Amino acid sequence: MSGRHQALLQVGDTRRWGIRALVVLTLVTGADYLVWRWLDSINWAQWWLAVPLVLAETYSLLDAFLFGATVWRIRQRAEPPPPPPDATVDVFVTTYDEPVDLVMVTARAARDIRYPHRTWVLDDGARPEVQDAALTAGVGYLTRSADWAGMPRHAKAGNLNNALLATDGEFLLVLDADQVPHPTILDRTLGWFDDPRVALVQTPQWFANVDDDDVLGSQAPLFYGPIQQGKDGWDAAYFCGSNAVLRREALMQLGVAGYVRAVERSIRDALRTAGRVIARARTEARAAGPAVHAALGEVAGAVRRARVEVAAGEPVSEVTYRFQQRVDAAGRGVVTDDLARMEADLAEIAGMTGRSGAAVLTAELDGAVLTRLAQRDWSPIAALESVKALVCSVDVDLAGEAQPVMPLATNSVTEDMATSMRLHAMGWRTVYHHEVLARGLAPQDLAAMLAQRLRWSQGTLQLALRQNPLVQRGLSVGQRLMYLATMWSYLAGFAALVYIAAPIAYLCFGVRPVNADGDAFLLHLVPFLLTTLLLFRVVGHGMRTWRGQQYSLALFPVWIRACTTAAANVLFHRDLGFVVTPKTPTATPRPAWRLVRVQLVTMGLLVAAAVVGLVRLHLGIAPSAYGTWVNLAWVAYDLLVLSVVVPAARHLGLATDERTTA
Amino acid sequence: MIELDTHPTGAAVVRVDGRLTMVDAPAFRSAVAEAVGEAATTVVVDLSACAFMDSSGLGAVIAGLKAARQAGGDLRIAAPSTQVLTVLQLTNLERVLRPFGSVAEALRAG
Numbered sequence: 001m002s003g004r005h006q007a008l009l010q011v012g013d014t015r016r017w018g019i020r021a022l023v024v025l026t027l028v029t030g031a032d033y034l035v036w037r038w039l040d041s042i043n044w045a046q047w048w049l050a051v052p053l054v055l056a057e058t059y060s061l062l063d064a065f066l067f068g069a070t071v072w073r074i075r076q077r078a079e080p081p082p083p084p085p086d087a088t089v090d091v092f093v094t095t096y097d098e099p100v101d102l103v104m105v106t107a108r109a110a111r112d113i114r115y116p117h118r119t120w121v122l123d124d125g126a127r128p129e130v131q132d133a134a135l136t137a138g139v140g141y142l143t144r145s146a147d148w149a150g151m152p153r154h155a156k157a158g159n160l161n162n163a164l165l166a167t168d169g170e171f172l173l174v175l176d177a178d179q180v181p182h183p184t185i186l187d188r189t190l191g192w193f194d195d196p197r198v199a200l201v202q203t204p205q206w207f208a209n210v211d212d213d214d215v216l217g218s219q220a221p222l223f224y225g226p227i228q229q230g231k232d233g234w235d236a237a238y239f240c241g242s243n244a245v246l247r248r249e250a251l252m253q254l255g256v257a258g259y260v261r262a263v264e265r266s267i268r269d270a271l272r273t274a275g276r277v278i279a280r281a282r283t284e285a286r287a288a289g290p291a292v293h294a295a296l297g298e299v300a301g302a303v304r305r306a307r308v309e310v311a312a313g314e315p316v317s318e319v320t321y322r323f324q325q326r327v328d329a330a331g332r333g334v335v336t337d338d339l340a341r342m343e344a345d346l347a348e349i350a351g352m353t354g355r356s357g358a359a360v361l362t363a364e365l366d367g368a369v370l371t372r373l374a375q376r377d378w379s380p381i382a383a384l385e386s387v388k389a390l391v392c393s394v395d396v397d398l399a400g401e402a403q404p405v406m407p408l409a410t411n412s413v414t415e416d417m418a419t420s421m422r423l424h425a426m427g428w429r430t431v432y433h434h435e436v437l438a439r440g441l442a443p444q445d446l447a448a449m450l451a452q453r454l455r456w457s458q459g460t461l462q463l464a465l466r467q468n469p470l471v472q473r474g475l476s477v478g479q480r481l482m483y484l485a486t487m488w489s490y491l492a493g494f495a496a497l498v499y500i501a502a503p504i505a506y507l508c509f510g511v512r513p514v515n516a517d518g519d520a521f522l523l524h525l526v527p528f529l530l531t532t533l534l535l536f537r538v539v540g541h542g543m544r545t546w547r548g549q550q551y552s553l554a555l556f557p558v559w560i561r562a563c564t565t566a567a568a569n570v571l572f573h574r575d576l577g578f579v580v581t582p583k584t585p586t587a588t589p590r591p592a593w594r595l596v597r598v599q600l601v602t603m604g605l606l607v608a609a610a611v612v613g614l615v616r617l618h619l620g621i622a623p624s625a626y627g628t629w630v631n632l633a634w635v636a637y638d639l640l641v642l643s644v645v646v647p648a649a650r651h652l653g654l655a656t657d658e659r660t661t662a
Numbered sequence: 663m664i665e666l667d668t669h670p671t672g673a674a675v676v677r678v679d680g681r682l683t684m685v686d687a688p689a690f691r692s693a694v695a696e697a698v699g700e701a702a703t704t705v706v707v708d709l710s711a712c713a714f715m716d717s718s719g720l721g722a723v724i725a726g727l728k729a730a731r732q733a734g735g736d737l738r739i740a741a742p743s744t745q746v747l748t749v750l751q752l753t754n755l756e757r758v759l760r761p762f763g764s765v766a767e768a769l770r771a772g
Contacts, residue, residue, distance in 0.1 A: 168718075248684065249716055252684075252720070253717040253752070256720045256755055257754055260753065261754075264757065315757060315758055316758050317727065317737075317760070318771070321731075396731060397732055398728070404728050
């Protein structure tokens with residue numbers, strides 16, 4: 001692990017204070033610009049563009065402030081303490097549909113990790129060939145238990161949750177199928193768990209199949225560097241799904257606390273809607289006779305009593321037990337009533353035929369069958385589907401899930417971030433260990449890369465809506481800001497749209513959203529732009545950060561799609577259109593222009609706008625020469641940023657797997 | 663160590679002796695499974711001799727509660743130590759399961 005890994009830079013004291021000085025300057029100049037924009041320079045006559053523009057600028061400024069807050073506390077950790085002598089560790093290699101060879105390269109490297117441990121391949125595809133290969137390599141093999149049949153699978157979180165119940169190590173190292181670990185990975189990370197409050201040690205993700213040009217922007221030197229180090233400084237470094245060691249106790253604690261939360265929510269929701277459900281069932285069951293009607297009345301009574309008991313703070317296990325007993329009793333009443341009628345019928349038949357067999361039959365029915373019929377599934381009340389669902393929800397077994405205890409969060413497709421936030425809320429600490437200890441495979445073509453970015457952004461936004469860090473109990477202010485910073489950055493798509501539309505509107509139609517003379521504009525904007533650029537330069541010193549900058553704007557269609565689909569998913573329970581990130585090239589060897597057609601059309605519009613702007617300037621109908629040049633410069637910047645999609649679409653991936661040779 | 667007994671009332675008593683952690687969880691789960699399989703519908707987990715329980719142990723208790731309920735029975739916990747009470751409070755599990763003072767008390771309830 002030498003050579004290219006030196007790309008991970010250390011942060012010295014001088015740089016840290018330089019960064020802080022720049023953060024202060026950014027804040028001051030940014031605040032000045034923002035105040036001037038809001039109070040003095042909005043052209044209300046063109047409000048339809050002026051307001052979106054000032055909002056987009058406000059968004060970007062807040063983004064810069066959050067970045068400043070992150071790097072304010074950049075934490076350069078010292079050498080880790082030595083690993084404990086006798087910890088038990090399970091190493092999980094998670095796979096779904098990756099090629100067997102790829103999985104096994106990782107599995108064998110995992111097996112050869114020096115610190116004593118057990119290795120498991122977690123095969124969510126349940127493929128016999130993977131099982132055989134694992135057996136040959138001498139590593140464990142796990143698939144979902146029978147409990148998962150017909151239940152929500154929860155993707156990778158479900159895969160890990162299933163494995164957690166099948167293993168028993170104190171710590172677990174999680175590796176994606178394509179992340180080949182270094183033999184020292186555990187020796188270098190386990191020492192951090194000397195602090196009993198530490199739940200997670202995250203190491204960087206670094207990709208071996210990417211050249212220096214990194215056309216698809218796969219390396220994330222700023223994220224696996226100053227950003228995670230800054231979050232670490234705020235005690236908010238988060239889990240990124242792979243190359244991380246976790247403490248089982250912390251995860252299980254989350255699982256148990258999550259179980260309590262899920263049970264309480266299930267019961268609360270069921271009891272709240274119960275009145276309506278029973279009323280409707282009463283209407284539907286009118287034909288079923290007075291006994292069913294009366295039984296439903298008893299169910300309603302049981303609901304009322306359960307509500308009172310829950311409100312009084314009785315343990316829900318007891319509340320639900322009594323509730324179920326009362327419902328069973330109500331069901332038994334109906335059965336008894338039915339039997340009485342049946343007995344009468346049989347007696348009548350017996351009277352007519354003169355045989356007494358019927359009496360014997362009813363006696364038998366009475367005992368065993370009555371019990372059986374009165375059981376939940378057989379009860380005539382259960383025949384009313386809505387009531388059955390209601391009754392099932394008022395219980396503590398979470399029958400709709402494979403496992404009552406789900407240690408890894410299942411409320412987002414980025415289960416890693418959701419889990420970290422819950423760990424932080426429960427007071428656990430996390431560590432970002434800034435040393436590359438695994439080499440992975442980045443997506444090899446544009447389609448795979450886009451799918452991956454879409455999934456990350458969808459998951460993050462899902463979480464922002466479901467588990468808003470600003471209102472989670474137990475998080476510190478710094479932790480709230482750090483989670484917000486990541487979520488905030490995924491809203492960039494809307495701002496990008498405005499930044500593209502504004503110069504086009506100016507150049508083609510002379511629309512001026514900013515009401516200011518040139519000098520005032522420059523006076524307020526330039527100091528802010530310069531300090532931000534400088535801050536970025538200093539923080540990203542020696543890193544290739546340009547690709548990341550390009551993609552944060554150029555992928556605006558992806559970010560917007562993520563926002564709309566995540567909102568539709570959380571608010572209206574729509575499908576996310578979720579795709580597993582392909583690890584092998586999926587496209588035929590042709591440039592994937594189709595995938596970036598929005599960006600290409602946008603670039604065409606920008607070029608056309610530039611031409612129109614120049615013509616209007618020449619004809620003397622442009623609002624001002626100065627404004628035209630500023631907007632042309634703006635168009636040039638937009639084009640420079642968007643142009644990344646051209647090599648990206650032509651990129652066909654590196655032919656060889658460099659992980660084992662580089 | 664996990665022991666399974668039948669109480670004179672017909673209820674099952676699962677006695678945890680020592681620790682209940684991830685390592686002991688399988689034995690605990692099979693004891694509960696055996697108990698609910700024998701139609702002894704109420705299972706009481708006697709924790710008077712349980713010196714230490716971690717979150718994995720709590721997870722096993724929850725799995726036991728689910729198994730008992732789905733078999734038409736119930737599961738209750740009795741005589742937890744201070745340490746066990748602490749983990750119950752930390753995870754809020756006490757809001758689901760009431761810690762009874764003794765096996766007898768647990769059997770009287772409900």
